[in-house]
Amino acid sequence: MKKQSPNLEAEGTQPDYVRELLEAGRNDAAGRGYNVEAGLARHLAQVQAGAPLPPWAHELVAGSGGAAAAAAGVTATKLATGKIVAGVVLAVITAGTIAAVVIGAPENSGHVAPPPASPRIEAPVAPLGAGQAPSADEAAAGQADDPVELEIAPITSSRPKRSGHAATQAEREAEVEAKPSPSRAHSAKTIDALIEAVGKQGGSSTRPASQGHVDLVAPSAATERAGAQADQTTSPTSEPSERVEQTSRTPAPAPVVDDSRLEREMGMLAVAQKVLKSDPERALRLARQGEQEFAGSMFTQERQQVLLLALIELGRISEAKRLALPYLKRYPNGPFSDRLRSALAAAKPEN
Amino acid sequence: MQAEGHLTSADLFRQYASFVAAFLVRMGIQRADLDDVMQEVFLVAHRLGGYTPGPAKPTTYLANIALRAATSHRRKGQVRSFVRANDELVGSAGSEVNDPERVADNKQRLELLDRCLERLDDDKRAVFVMAEIQGESVVSIAAGLGIPVDTAYSRLRAARKLFQEAAAELRAHGESEPPARWRRAET
Numbered sequence: 001m002k003k004q005s006p007n008l009e010a011e012g013t014q015p016d017y018v019r020e021l022l023e024a025g026r027n028d029a030a031g032r033g034y035n036v037e038a039g040l041a042r043h044l045a046q047v048q049a050g051a052p053l054p055p056w057a058h059e060l061v062a063g064s065g066g067a068a069a070a071a072a073g074v075t076a077t078k079l080a081t082g083k084i085v086a087g088v089v090l091a092v093i094t095a096g097t098i099a100a101v102v103i104g105a106p107e108n109s110g111h112v113a114p115p116p117a118s119p120r121i122e123a124p125v126a127p128l129g130a131g132q133a134p135s136a137d138e139a140a141a142g143q144a145d146d147p148v149e150l151e152i153a154p155i156t157s158s159r160p161k162r163s164g165h166a167a168t169q170a171e172r173e174a175e176v177e178a179k180p181s182p183s184r185a186h187s188a189k190t191i192d193a194l195i196e197a198v199g200k201q202g203g204s205s206t207r208p209a210s211q212g213h214v215d216l217v218a219p220s221a222a223t224e225r226a227g228a229q230a231d232q233t234t235s236p237t238s239e240p241s242e243r244v245e246q247t248s249r250t251p252a253p254a255p256v257v258d259d260s261r262l263e264r265e266m267g268m269l270a271v272a273q274k275v276l277k278s279d280p281e282r283a284l285r286l287a288r289q290g291e292q293e294f295a296g297s298m299f300t301q302e303r304q305q306v307l308l309l310a311l312i313e314l315g316r317i318s319e320a321k322r323l324a325l326p327y328l329k330r331y332p333n334g335p336f337s338d339r340l341r342s343a344l345a346a347a348k349p350e351n
Numbered sequence: 352m353q354a355e356g357h358l359t360s361a362d363l364f365r366q367y368a369s370f371v372a373a374f375l376v377r378m379g380i381q382r383a384d385l386d387d388v389m390q391e392v393f394l395v396a397h398r399l400g401g402y403t404p405g406p407a408k409p410t411t412y413l414a415n416i417a418l419r420a421a422t423s424h425r426r427k428g429q430v431r432s433f434v435r436a437n438d439e440l441v442g443s444a445g446s447e448v449n450d451p452e453r454v455a456d457n458k459q460r461l462e463l464l465d466r467c468l469e470r471l472d473d474d475k476r477a478v479f480v481m482a483e484i485q486g487e488s489v490v491s492i493a494a495g496l497g498i499p500v501d502t503a504y505s506r507l508r509a510a511r512k513l514f515q516e517a518a519a520e521l522r523a524h525g526e527s528e529p530p531a532r533w534r535r536a537e538t
Contacts, residue, residue: 021460028461036368043364
């Protein structure tokens, strides 16, 4: 039995019993046991009979804005844009309400002026999007400015109604948005800038990102220090005096997973995944940088899979196979292992 | 004219029914309700016009619908003892294996898995199941669920932590007998 790490978030140190539970779920025949033919026959009969939608689905279908848009999924980019626009709208409405109260109060001698009539927002998204063409990376990080049909009502009301999945999701996203992370607003939008910064930081580390080989290994002290340095140099919350204090502490404490650091790691991984097919060289570079800076983090397994898939995309099959051996040995039933095996099996041999 | 790569609900059913069924089971839908919920999912997919290629894969597109269906059923109290419900499914899975001890171990592990999953709210649970059990990428999950990628990562991160804590707690407190392999490892 492997020794269990006290760090519960570290993917690489996941206890055996947790791994066994997940493997049991992956191998469970629950889905395979479903009678597809019988189910399909019933489905076709229901379609033909014009069966009514379940109540929970009315909102989904009505809000789809057309079959094609719904079929492609309400994309992350659209939702993100919705939040941005809704935020602006909310700010305007709030300001208007405050102004009405302030201006109206003296005249009404104690009576609070009523808030302006609930505005009917017609999703004025076009001006916001003008001149802000999103990059592919911003789109990947959910920050693109696509026009969107907004669910304005729940956002502008004082408290979203707790009905159905949409309300719950909105609440959860509001929680995420409300996280006290000063860098949050910038992090997703400036992923490229962050990556640049990481690249520069990587230049001073013990393993340059451009080196010809990749090690899929546990975190080293050097990489952890590099990550800690990057945090210190990029975190807008660190005052100079704090930084001096941090650097003077010895010995260096284990790196703490803070939000900005996690956001940067997730942003890099998301971009790497996004460009895996279109720009595998970049995906490989990002994955390597991630391995340098965040080695042993909870996204190690996923990032290493991206790295290996990027090598396959680049036709570096023998290198991918060599590196895949320890990966598949470590994660024989990992969530990404089957995909990797399939990609390796389908890869054309190198010339 | 349909876009290239478009899948009708019947196409989706043929290709992804097993995926959706497995997802629903892990989301707490029991065998007795499974077909009804499956029908709801694919009927909604039909009314949405099927799947058109986009950021979401067919799997994560369907999972978004299935999540809402599962959530609705949970709220209606239609999910009874989900661990008991899985017995039937585990039985069919176990029939593939001849080793009775292995069958029993597998059954216990699935029970524990489902207990741990029950500690997660539906949003985290969906992301966790898709990422950790069904092997979907977070980018595709985010697209399918219509949430920002960083939100999907945040949910996955939180879910992993909660899941691991739940597993450790169940194991430590002996709320359920651990599988034989665990017992052997401990002695």
